[in-house]
Amino acid sequence: MKRTKEQKEQKLILSNKDKPLLKRMYKYRYMYFMYLPVFLIFLVFNYIPMVGILISFTKYTPFTKVPQWVGLQNFKQLFVSDIFWRSVKNTLIISSVNIVLSITTCVGLALLIDEIKTVWFRKVVQSILYIPHFISWVVVASIFTMILSPQEGFINGILQAFGQDPIYFLADSDWWRVCLWIIERWKGIGWGTIIYIAALTAVDGALHEAATIDGANRVQRIWHITLPSIAPTILVVFIMDIAKILNIFEPVWVLQNDAVLAVSDVIGTYVYRIGITNAQYGVSAAAGLFKSVISVVLVTIVNNASRKIKGEGILS
Template sequence: MASTTKSVRPTEQLGRLQSKNKKRGIGGRIKRYANFYVMFIPVLVILFLFYYLPMYGIKYAFTEFTPFGEATWIGLDNFTKLFEAQRFWNAFNNTLFLSIINLVLSMVFSVGIALLMNEIGRLFIKKVVQTVIYLPHFLSWVVVAGIFTIILSQETGVVNLILEKMGFDRIDFLTNEGWWRSIFFFINRWKETGWGTIIFIAALSGISPDLYEAAEIDGAGRLKQTWYITIPSLMNTILVVFILNLAKIMNIFESVFVLYNASVYNVADVIQTYTYRVGMQGTFNYGYSTAVGLFKSVVALVLVGFSNIMSSKVTGKGIV
């Protein structure tokens, strides 16, 4: 009964506040919250300067533009050229495939490990485990690539030495199209899973112990508690993290760049590595690069929109 009283009061207060605000009108409301608006100004300025003003550069996607002369309006030519390039579509497909699988694996492993960590009772062990699994995140991709190149080396790598001792043939893990993606996903998980658990561990600590107590009284075991309490409680966090990461999936670059090579372009080349190679040829064609960037942003926007719709369908509310 007590908890019901607590939950109703703020709602009533909020309702009264909202109706008062409506009566005041915009001017009155601005006046009333003037201090908050003043505090918001720096954020607004930063947003405008660094997020909205640069959008002015989108115009270059429709021009032939180099740093050495005036931009020439060419309409959709840059996009036509982009969509006609077979290599681009290969890179586009790889970007989606590598990023989405990586994202799904990231969610599964991060949530899974967060749940396991939540079960560790001894604080010292929990802290040690957390530290150990966070550490790889702080290594740069170049270092990680170096480590795994040594481990997976066909000549001297420990994995191949073990395979050979066991009577198997040596495997060219990083130059073999069949192996490259699996290795890529594995290395990504090794590096980033620990870091990915942070937000879920935080969310887990926010779940009311009362719920578990009540479930226990009702006879629910650990698995059922996880299924019916923990996962539903985490669902909002999972969706937020998923949607935020989904918006970034077109930006995959460094992890691929340090691990790929000519033998695996078919399965590894992504949009960013493709545009990097275009840039390496020294065309200085900023118009084309902007068109690629704009296309990436549009795809990311569509993906976020799609996730939002899915979120509305699954949870009854969107987050955008």
């Protein structure tokens, strides 16, 4: 009986798996050799520092020679703090909206850029859109503080020209998050399109041609062909964004001020204040560990949901 191609491949995989690990490693030694630097980098910079998790169970200040084991004391201190829970709530609100805005605006812009057929113009547009990504957050904050200034800012100038009172956007609790989201999009939208533009180049042109012949208009083609084609990419980006949902720090830190702490204090700024400014490394590490655990849980939930709905996820 003649074996099919699939059966042959299956046998090859099984036969490889049957071999002892050392033999397999020897066989693929060059592969392992190439992987070694990556492994070492991960080991040194990602895994060994994880020992620092233990700090969250100790009383640890800059002057501590031997950290004193305090069990869950730091977590207890954290969980009874209203300010900590406020920061958790703010983090979830700011980041969730940010993720939704990020995906919708980046996909939308990528679709628009994909429609540009003149190559040089497309490149110019892309280059201009990427520039804000390379500006540091400190500079971005300075620029927008000037633009949004209630005294001489451009936006308030327009409002006043229409007879409106100036708004102190960055010190107004109702406006601060909106400003942050807009500024985040201004800075990140161009860079965020890269991965989607790459995905769009892989969409089969024949599908579009066939749909056009069948009478589909541009919106219908985007809805029924383009978006489903790049859905796996959107899913990957979404899951990776979920993993980072609690990590927001820099934009908040540079735009935050006393008047808007109630709506702007996030876990990152809380940890910085407790850990770096206040030098309570134990409590700060506990907050960091809490953040990591929640991130892992969220990623697992989203990945499982994705597998149930779409039949695929990015984690095994």
